[in-house]
Amino acid sequence: MTQVLRVGVIGLGNMGRHHAKHWHQYSGAQLVAVCDSDSDRSQAYADQYACQAYTDFSAMLAAEALDAVSIAVSTAAHASVALACIAAGVSVLIEKPIAKTVADAEQIYAAGDAVTVMIGHIERFNPAIVAAKQLVDAGTLGAIISINTQRLSPLPPQITDSDVLLDLGVHDVDLVTYLMGSSPVGSTIYTHDFHRPGQACHANIALEYTNNQSALVQVSWAHPFRQRTVSITGTQGYVSVDLSGPTVMHYSEQHPDGVPVSVTPTDALGAQIAHFANCVHTQQAPLVTAESAIQTLTLLSHEHN
Numbered sequence: 001m002t003q004v005l006r007v008g009v010i011g012l013g014n015m016g017r018h019h020a021k022h023w024h025q026y027s028g029a030q031l032v033a034v035c036d037s038d039s040d041r042s043q044a045y046a047d048q049y050a051c052q053a054y055t056d057f058s059a060m061l062a063a064e065a066l067d068a069v070s071i072a073v074s075t076a077a078h079a080s081v082a083l084a085c086i087a088a089g090v091s092v093l094i095e096k097p098i099a100k101t102v103a104d105a106e107q108i109y110a111a112g113d114a115v116t117v118m119i120g121h122i123e124r125f126n127p128a129i130v131a132a133k134q135l136v137d138a139g140t141l142g143a144i145i146s147i148n149t150q151r152l153s154p155l156p157p158q159i160t161d162s163d164v165l166l167d168l169g170v171h172d173v174d175l176v177t178y179l180m181g182s183s184p185v186g187s188t189i190y191t192h193d194f195h196r197p198g199q200a201c202h203a204n205i206a207l208e209y210t211n212n213q214s215a216l217v218q219v220s221w222a223h224p225f226r227q228r229t230v231s232i233t234g235t236q237g238y239v240s241v242d243l244s245g246p247t248v249m250h251y252s253e254q255h256p257d258g259v260p261v262s263v264t265p266t267d268a269l270g271a272q273i274a275h276f277a278n279c280v281h282t283q284q285a286p287l288v289t290a291e292s293a294i295q296t297l298t299l300l301s302h303e304h305n
Helices: 016-025 039-049 057-063 075-087 102-114 127-137 164-180 268-282 290-301
Strands: 005-010 029-035 052-054 068-071 091-095 117-120 144-152 186-192 202-208 214-220 227-234 237-242 247-251
Touching: 005 016, 005 057, 005 268, 016 029, 016 039, 016 068, 016 268, 029 039, 029 057, 039 052, 052 057, 057 075, 068 075, 068 268, 075 091, 075 102, 091 268, 102 117, 102 290, 117 268, 117 290, 127 164, 127 227, 127 237, 127 247, 144 164, 164 186, 164 202, 164 214, 164 227, 164 290
Parallel strands: 005 029, 005 068, 029 052, 068 091, 091 117, 144 214
Antiparallel strands: 144 227, 186 202, 202 214, 227 237, 237 247
């Protein structure tokens, strides 16, 4: 493997186009190919980033000596694309969720020993979460009692193959588990399908952790505007996070009106790509493994009320 990674992007929709942009900008990689079933779209991005255009990812894998790819196709296609890339010896950064089903996700996990497999739970790289995680890990808040999150938005017309649990819920279930530093031991999920009968459009997810810790995750496609917040309650303080800001406020007995926490301005996707690239080079485990992504998907795939 060369020092500069040879990279491709498969899927150039809502997220894939951002992956292409960031790989093109990243100094440790060369974006050599992009692929999308829409030939005009693929060619447009290939022209923009001076790389090769493909409409068939298998043809791209055969023609290009790739070290890694970003996979940003529809959720239902994650497994087939990822397994083909892994079989070709190509490391994969897969947009969340890891797959449509737990069975598909487990196939990816089982196949991925020889390459780097990372799942794109991007909020772990949000600079506000980086700052909040540092406070938690430093013990500034004392022992964590509970975490509440809200991820609310209007109905996204472009998403037709996932419900709100797979689209939004995976973000915050993963995020809460990351902040807690452990996996939940119990869960209850309540959903409503008013927008699309049979497809969850609103959900409240109650999570239980050890040591009497708990979390409440609310996700919705019923909101008139976007809202992304996290609140962390500890025995010695409270943190309020606005993921969209991104801003963090820390409250304590000494500062009941709150003090702003320094947040280093960084681009979350750029940081995620740089981390993935480093993992490909060093063969260290990524921050978000296939195993952890399967745990999140399994929880959200259980029958719910």
